[in-house]
Amino acid sequence: MEQTHTSPNGTAAGAATPGTQRRVLVVEDDSTIVEAISARLRAEGFQVQTATDGPAAVEAAEAWQPDLMVLDVMLPGFDGLEVCRRVQAQRPVPVLMLTARDDETDMLVGLGVGADDYMTKPFSMRELAARVHVLLRRIERAAQAAAAPRSGILRLGELEVDHAQRRVRVRGEDVHLTPTEFDLLVCLANTPRAVLSREQLLAEVWDWADASGTRTVDSHIKALRRKIGAERIRTVHGVGYALETPAP
Secondary structure (H helix, E strand, O other), X not given: OEEOOEOOOOOEOOOOOOOOOOEEEEEXXXXXXXXXXXXHHHHOOOEEEEEOOHHHHHHHHHHHOOOEEEEEOOOOOOOHHHHHHHXXXXXOXXXXXXXXXXXXXXXXXXXXXXXXXXEEOOOOHHHHHHHHHHHHHHHXXXXXXXXXXXXXXXXXXXXXXXXXOXXXXXXXXXXXXXXXXXXHHHHXXXXXOOOEEHHHXXXXXXXXXXXXXXXXXXXXXXXXXXXXXXXXXXXXXXXXXEEOOXXX
């Protein structure tokens, strides 16, 4: 496991960006990829530690308490999905998952065990850094929203969305959603039955200014359907999605 050099005040050496205090744990067994990701994230102002197998990743996450994990699926020891399960059971951590296969099943499994976003190899370091920044901003925004006084629970039939506590219930039962899934549901629930395009959802939930991540939206919608019920989210082919509400 590798740790970034720090200055006397504890920040990453040479850092000059708002991300200086943020800690990112990079878990990847390919040394070339590890070095490239670490160098880019340090240049962005993050503190970085690395792990190259499943057990070391879980140990590092517990000891170092990172703000975010960049986590490869294929790892020695046990895979990234198991790492994600174990880490999330200890302490919720935003996870950007890396996969070598462009397989939607793998992506859905990753989202199902607590990953917030994923990227398929090969990828550009510029895009990875942008995803890390966006994910952290979204988590910060969610924390601010939870801390802000906001009364009332949004009820749409058997679906309840509690903004203040960031909790979702279906037929009175709690449903565990990742921060991204919760934000996506809230975005749809704020205008029930209205069709939101993939581009709109990318802009509002992911802060992306272009349409390069429309498959990300589709995969998160599928993961969300599995948790709250497929019938609650309507697909408008070629356009986007709408949250269905019970008939009056």
